[in-house]
Amino acid sequence: MELPSVTNAKDVLISGIEIASFLLAAFGGFLTDIAPPDEVNASFAVGMASVLVLIVLLLVSAIGRRAPGHRYRLRWIGAGVGFLLVSLPAAYLYWDALESRTFLSPLDEKNERRVQASPEYLTKDALDWIKRNPNRQSAVELVKNLPYDEIWRAEGITRSKELLTWTYCWLVLAIATAIFCLIEANSPPLQRARQR
Secondary structure, three states, rough: OOOOOOOHHHHHHHHHHHHHHHHHHHHHHHHHHOOOHHOOOOOHHHHHHHHHHHHHHHHHHHHHHHOOHHHHHHHHHHHHHHHHHHHHHHHHHHHHHHHHHEEEOOOOOOOEEOOOOHHHHHHHHHHHHHOOOOOOOHHHHHHOOOOOOHOOOOHHHHHHHHHHHHHHHHHHHHHHHHHHHHHHHHHHHHHHHHHO
């Protein structure tokens, strides 16, 4: 992948930020839209993913400038496919975490997602509620009948937030790396010849 012709570090950084921002905004903002809920501090997850994407872009670009096109094309394709394969479990694990560690809040007009912990972190009050109401034990039912901060223990909510943040960053980083490697594999040989 060739970053546009640049003359100094500031130009390299600006160009890299533009490409990384484009990637995160591409596909209708899909990667930003699937970010963890605001309660997880989604701006941190999206910001961290953006910085990591920029670092990967600059790294792939720097390696690509030194690699002769014909000899390394298959390696770039292999790396792209490898990172694509790494993104598949990340996508599954993130989707699973999003579905099992969040719920749509019935108390919110926007119907936004809220974080929930796994069942082993239910408080005594929540367990008592479930015993009295065995058919109404979903997170939505619990939130309708108990204060949110009295349903799950704090360490369970923290674990869910960490899981959502790290699997999201893994997913975005793997996808971005796969894309950048495959772009490098498809870069025209003439541009690479000029860089040697």
